[in-house]
Amino acid sequence: MGEEAENMACKNIAVLMTGLDANVQAETLRGIEDYGKACGYNIAVFVWFTGAYEREKHNVGECNIANLPDLNLFDGVLVFANTLHVSDNRIIVEKLIEKLDCPVVCIGCKIGDNYSVQTDCYYAMKKLVEHFIVEHNMDRIHFVRGVEGNADAEARYKGYKDALAEHNIPFDIERVTQGDFYVTGGRKAVEEILSSDLEFPQAIVCANDIMALTVSDLLTTKGYRVPEDVAVSGYDDTEEGKYHIPSLTTVRSRIYDLGRTACTILIDVVDGKEREKEVLLTDEIVLGESCGCNRGDKLFVDQVNRLKHSEDVAQRTKIHQLIMLEKDIIEGQDYDSWSQSIKSFIESINPEEFYCCVNDNFIDNVFGSDAMIHDSTETEDLLPYTDNVQSIIVYKNGSFKRGTTFESKYGLAELFKETKTPKTYLFTPLHYLDRTFGYFVFVDDVFVRNSSIFIYWLINMGHTLENVRRNTLLRNVTKHLDELYIRDSLTGAYNRFGMERFFADIKKKCLMSRLNMQLSFIDLDNLKKINDQFGHEEGDRVISQAAKILMASTTKFSVVRYGGDEFIVMGNIKTEKEVEDYWKRVNKEVEAYNASGKGRAELSLTMGYKIFEVGPDTSLEECINEADSIMYEKKKAKKNRR
Known part of the structure; x- marks a missing residue:
C-alpha cells in the first residue's frame, strides 16, 4: 500500500494577493508556503499586480483573477488585506470573502470580523522618527505617506505625528506628502520638497522602502548627498534597500512570520481549534547608512556591485528572451505561431510546471476568421471567465503535454487530484485592460516571485494578444469589405469584379500546372414568365435558389452571377469528367428542389460549357462568348422540343 498511501488528495488553501513583485509580499508568501505545505496543503495563489497610478480598466482586468475560483471549494482563504490599495479592488475582495463558508485570515489589516495577523506599524514608525529627533538632533522631518486609507499607511503616519508631539515639535502639513507606496509617491515628494518655500528638511521619512529609495536616488541626481545633506529612511527592510548605496535605514517587519502565523491560525481553525481573532507582531528598526549611523566599507560596496552586475546579466538575458517572444508573436499573427512562441519561451525558463488556460471562446475571438469589430465592448461582457476553460499549453517534467477542458471554478483541475506532495500554484491573469483572455499557472x-520582469512579461502577453486580435479584426473587416465588392448582394455568388479576379487565378494555374479551364454559361429559363405570373419576389427567390444549387454542388469552381438571369461557372480541371459530374449533381439538386414543392415556380436551367486550353493571350470575353453560343443552341433545341 506504499504508493497508494502516499498518493493522497491534498487539502487546498487559496491566497488572494497583489504585488508579488515586492520582497515583502514574496517573503510573507514564503512563510505561508513553508507551514502550509508541511501540513499537507496545496497553496493556490491568485495574484494580480495593480497600483493606484494605473488605468482603471487595467486594474479591473488584473483583479478579476480573484473571481476565477469558487473559493468555497477550498479549505480556507488567506487575504493580503494590506496590499489592496485600489479601493475598487478592495471592494471586490471584500464582497468575495463576506459570503464564504470556509475560514478566512486577513494579513496586514482586518476585513470585517475575519481573523487577522498584523504588525505593529505604529510603534515601530514612532520609534524610527524618535531616532532622528533624539540621536540625530533633527526637527525638520518630512514625511511621505502611503496610500490614504490603508491601515499600515495610517498607522505609520500616526506614529510620525505622535513622535513629533511627544518631543514638542510642531506638526506642519506642508512637510507631509501624500504618497502611494510606489515610485510615483517618492517622485512626488521630491518635487514638493524642491519647490517648497520651507527650509530644506534634515530628514525624509517614507512609509515604505520603494518611496525612500526613489527619494534617495532622485535627490542624488539633483546633487544632494544622502545622508550628508539629508537623511532618508523607509519601511519594510527590502533587499533593494539593503544593497542600495547608501544602505537604507528602515524597519524590518517580521514578514516571514506574518505569513507563517496567518497560515498556522487558518489551519488550526480548519482543524477545529480555538484561535484569537487578532494577532499583532512587533517590528524592528534597522539602522543603515542613509540616516548617518553606519558607514559601509569598500569591500562590501564591491561585493554589492558584483552582485548587482550578476543580476543585471541575468535580467538582460530574460529581457532579450521577452523581446524575441514579442517579435515572434507579432510576426506570427495566427494561433499556431502564437502557441509555438509561448512554448519556446517556456522551454527557455523551464518551470517545474506551467499551464496556459484560456476562455473557451479564446481562439475564435482572437484568431478566428469570424471575429468582427461589432463584438461587445462592455466590461460585463469582456471581463468574466467562461464557465469552462481550456488548458491549451501544458508543460510538465520538461516537456509539453496534452491539455484538457475543465470548469473554471476549479482554477486548475490538478489542484483537486491526488498527489504525492503539496505544491504552490500561482495563478496570474492574461488580459488586456478589461478584456479577459484567460490566465497562466x-x-x-x-x-x-519578486520580479519586475515577470510583470513586464504578463503585461506584454496581454498587449501582444490584443494586437493580434485587432489585426485579426482588421483582416476580417478588410475581407468582408472585399467580399461586398466582389459578391452579388442577392445571391452571394461572385459578380463581374469577382469573375475578373478569379479568371486571373485560373489562368495562372493553367499556365503553371498544365491544367485546362472549363467555363459553363447558364441561363435561368422562363424568368420573365415567373415574374409576370408570380411577381418579382418569387423571381428573386428562384434566382437565389439557382445560385445556391450551383454553389453547393462544387468546392473547386467559382460561381458568377453574370446578368439578371445568367450565371457563369468556371475553374481549373484535369479531365472533362469533372465537369460532367458537376452538372449531374446540379441537375439532381434541381429535380429534388422541384419535387419538394418549396417554390411556386419551377426551376429550370439551360447550360453550355466548353473546355479551354489557356494560353498567355486567352481572352475571358472570347471564352464567355463561345460558351454562351453553346448554351444558346441548347436553349433553342429545348424550345423546339416543347
Whole structure:
C-alpha cells in the first residue's frame, strides 16, 4: 500500500494577493508556503499586480483573477488585506470573502470580523522618527505617506505625528506628502520638497522602502548627498534597500512570520481549534547608512556591485528572451505561431510546471476568421471567465503535454487530484485592460516571485494578444469589405469584379500546372414568365435558389452571377469528367428542389460549357462568348422540343 498511501488528495488553501513583485509580499508568501505545505496543503495563489497610478480598466482586468475560483471549494482563504490599495479592488475582495463558508485570515489589516495577523506599524514608525529627533538632533522631518486609507499607511503616519508631539515639535502639513507606496509617491515628494518655500528638511521619512529609495536616488541626481545633506529612511527592510548605496535605514517587519502565523491560525481553525481573532507582531528598526549611523566599507560596496552586475546579466538575458517572444508573436499573427512562441519561451525558463488556460471562446475571438469589430465592448461582457476553460499549453517534467477542458471554478483541475506532495500554484491573469483572455499557472516556480520582469512579461502577453486580435479584426473587416465588392448582394455568388479576379487565378494555374479551364454559361429559363405570373419576389427567390444549387454542388469552381438571369461557372480541371459530374449533381439538386414543392415556380436551367486550353493571350470575353453560343443552341433545341 506504499504508493497508494502516499498518493493522497491534498487539502487546498487559496491566497488572494497583489504585488508579488515586492520582497515583502514574496517573503510573507514564503512563510505561508513553508507551514502550509508541511501540513499537507496545496497553496493556490491568485495574484494580480495593480497600483493606484494605473488605468482603471487595467486594474479591473488584473483583479478579476480573484473571481476565477469558487473559493468555497477550498479549505480556507488567506487575504493580503494590506496590499489592496485600489479601493475598487478592495471592494471586490471584500464582497468575495463576506459570503464564504470556509475560514478566512486577513494579513496586514482586518476585513470585517475575519481573523487577522498584523504588525505593529505604529510603534515601530514612532520609534524610527524618535531616532532622528533624539540621536540625530533633527526637527525638520518630512514625511511621505502611503496610500490614504490603508491601515499600515495610517498607522505609520500616526506614529510620525505622535513622535513629533511627544518631543514638542510642531506638526506642519506642508512637510507631509501624500504618497502611494510606489515610485510615483517618492517622485512626488521630491518635487514638493524642491519647490517648497520651507527650509530644506534634515530628514525624509517614507512609509515604505520603494518611496525612500526613489527619494534617495532622485535627490542624488539633483546633487544632494544622502545622508550628508539629508537623511532618508523607509519601511519594510527590502533587499533593494539593503544593497542600495547608501544602505537604507528602515524597519524590518517580521514578514516571514506574518505569513507563517496567518497560515498556522487558518489551519488550526480548519482543524477545529480555538484561535484569537487578532494577532499583532512587533517590528524592528534597522539602522543603515542613509540616516548617518553606519558607514559601509569598500569591500562590501564591491561585493554589492558584483552582485548587482550578476543580476543585471541575468535580467538582460530574460529581457532579450521577452523581446524575441514579442517579435515572434507579432510576426506570427495566427494561433499556431502564437502557441509555438509561448512554448519556446517556456522551454527557455523551464518551470517545474506551467499551464496556459484560456476562455473557451479564446481562439475564435482572437484568431478566428469570424471575429468582427461589432463584438461587445462592455466590461460585463469582456471581463468574466467562461464557465469552462481550456488548458491549451501544458508543460510538465520538461516537456509539453496534452491539455484538457475543465470548469473554471476549479482554477486548475490538478489542484483537486491526488498527489504525492503539496505544491504552490500561482495563478496570474492574461488580459488586456478589461478584456479577459484567460490566465497562466506556474507551479513551484521562482520566475514569478519578486520580479519586475515577470510583470513586464504578463503585461506584454496581454498587449501582444490584443494586437493580434485587432489585426485579426482588421483582416476580417478588410475581407468582408472585399467580399461586398466582389459578391452579388442577392445571391452571394461572385459578380463581374469577382469573375475578373478569379479568371486571373485560373489562368495562372493553367499556365503553371498544365491544367485546362472549363467555363459553363447558364441561363435561368422562363424568368420573365415567373415574374409576370408570380411577381418579382418569387423571381428573386428562384434566382437565389439557382445560385445556391450551383454553389453547393462544387468546392473547386467559382460561381458568377453574370446578368439578371445568367450565371457563369468556371475553374481549373484535369479531365472533362469533372465537369460532367458537376452538372449531374446540379441537375439532381434541381429535380429534388422541384419535387419538394418549396417554390411556386419551377426551376429550370439551360447550360453550355466548353473546355479551354489557356494560353498567355486567352481572352475571358472570347471564352464567355463561345460558351454562351453553346448554351444558346441548347436553349433553342429545348424550345423546339416543347
